[in-house]
Amino acid sequence: xxxxxxxxxxxxxxxxxxxxxxLLLEILLGLAELLLEFLLEVAAETFLALLVHxxxxxxxxxxxxxxxxxxxxxxxxxxxxxxxxxxxFPHPLMHPTRFHGISLLLSPILTGLFMSLIGAxxxxxxxxxxxxxxxxxxxxxxxxxxxxxxxFAR
Numbered sequence: 140x141x142x143x144x145x146x147x148x149x150x151x152x153x154x155x156x157x158x159x160x161x162l163l164l165e166i167l168l169g170l171a172e173l174l175l176e177f178l179l180e181v182a183a184e185t186f187l188a189l190l191v192h193x194x195x196x197x198x199x200x201x202x203x204x205x206x207x208x209x210x211x212x213x214x215x216x217x218x219x220x221x222x223x224x225x226x227x228f229p230h231p232l233m234h235p236t237r238f239h240g241i242s243l244l245l246s247p248i249l250t251g252l253f254m255s256l257i258g259a260x261x262x263x264x265x266x267x268x269x270x271x272x273x274x275x276x277x278x279x280x281x282x283x284x285x286x287x288x289x290x291f292a293r
Contacts, residue, residue: 165237175232175241176246176288180281181253183220184271186269187280190259191269213276217283251278277287 254277258268270276 155157169237169241172232173242173249176242177249177253178284179224179228179232180246180250180284183217183224183284184250184254184256185200186278187216187220188254188269188271191271209270209276210279213271213279214283217280217285218287219283220280221284221287222291224284224290225291229287229293243282243289246285247278247281249283251275253277 188235251274254272258272261268261272271280
């Protein structure tokens, strides 16, 4: 068995390289999970926003909910869409990693930011945006959806 600095480097090198590769793979899988959940949440919120915009004139008065009802309402709608997404995609979108569950916060934050950008673009065109096209309500909807997917996706 060789003795000296070169012997230690050769002995430790495959272990370190394997750990780094495993960690990088876990990070990439975690980012992929986050991206897929973000896209699913944005698709659901966009569908809901388009539906509300299409029906807006006929139900304008009924949409004038108090803020106290709108907050749990958006969370509940997110949960409903979460259950619907479970019917379409019953398994997690990505194989669970060490970072499983981090998308419960990151994905709704990204979705809320995206929906606030949509709302800002609508307001720049001198049109009225709806509640879900804001950060807070977009976040609540996406959080409800992510929570249901985290609990029930198997």
